[in-house]
Amino acid sequence: MSQYQRLLLIINPALRHSQAISHAAALAKASGASLHIAALIPSWKLLSLLEEGDREMARECYLQDHRDWLKDQAKNLRGRGIDVTTEANWADDLQQDILDHVAEMQPDLLIKQVQHEPALKRAFFTPLDWRLLRHCPVPVYLAGEGGLALPRKVVAAVDVSNTEPQGSELNERIIKQASGLALQCEAELHLLFACDISTAYLGDMGGGGLTLSDLGSQLRGELEKSFLDLADQYGVPPDRWHFIEGHPVSVLSEFANAHGVDVIVMGRIQSRGLDKLLGSTTEHILYQVPCSILAI
Known part of the structure; x- marks a missing residue:
């Protein structure tokens, strides 16, 4: 039996050309595991400048665009015989939202694209990838370029x-x-x-x-x-x-x-x-x- 039954992929939907989906799909196909793709979107601070009605409409349009894109990705992956589900949601606390997904899904592997951070920024702020390495209870697969x-x-x-x-x-x-x-x-x-x-x-x-x-x-x-x-x-x-x-x-x-x-x-x-x-x-x-x- 494969050591992977459930894979959880966390993506930044703004980076649609990243290799993360390719890596996750290849692992799911090779192992026969199911794949859940979660597009978690950090809150868009610029939206606060809009009127409340316009803000909600902009949020929904932005989210729907990513959901439509994910739907197309999932259709292509299912055509390759991969069992895949998707979601796109806003994330107020990205680290906690990822850990909540892990706790709920209990995947065998958390997959995410490596997010490169400048050395100066790392001196003052702990990168998200580092925080996941320290706190995620399951193995973490950080896909490189x-x-x-x-x-x-x-x-x-x-x-x-x-x-x-x-x-x-x-x-x-x-x-x-x-x-x-x-x-x-x-x-x-x-x-x-x-x-x-x-x-x-x-x-x-x-x-x-x-x-x-x-x-x-x-x-x-x-x-x-x-x-x-x-x-x-x-x-x-x-x-x-x-x-x-x-x-x-x-x-x-x-x-x-x-x-x-x-x-x-x-x-x-x-x-x-x-x-x-x-x-x-x-x-x-x-x-x-x-x-x-x-x-x-």
Whole structure:
């Protein structure tokens, strides 16, 4: 049985040429899942300048235009054998409305187009995509502008440096989600670990007379063994194992661009303190890669 039974796609109807519908339709077709498309429209502040009667008429005409467009999209998708329903509504609180839809529908996957925000704006306002990554209770598929709608190359980005039970559990969930996605889409599954051995991290280790270089080599060897054991455990072919040294954001972005990756499957961990302000690896990678991100 497919791991996806119900998919929820949230779109900005003003961006009618985005790839989000293509991505969602391809996943629904491959998995046999039903697809609900919700066009949630932020309140149009300019309407407040109109008289009340004109304002209501303008709101209704604007909404009806998007509903008619969605109706045409749904007709085309049904012609491809996809079970699809649609809605278009105003949203006073976009994040809460999306989370309410998730709570009501209980989808297996929330799909949304990546919304690029300037770095200066991110310094003062937490992007909607980041907030969804932090608060959405189901896996979030953020469709990028590049990559194929139906994935052909899926990368499971794991972290074997976290030896706590929750770290192992998250790696297992990442690999299972990535494996299921690759199987449904007949895509290649790759396993990648970005090994970031920082001087600060090594400084916390008991040296036992070893030099910093010795500690680095020792730690690298232990992490590589853990990664190879993990890859072998899940039956990933050896030519698709990627142990790469460097910062995770840099490693993943360079690998995705160099190897034509369609989807990176990553974990998302609740951020606290300064990390919450700066954003996690998963949050920052959204702006560094053209492909899609599936956050578990």
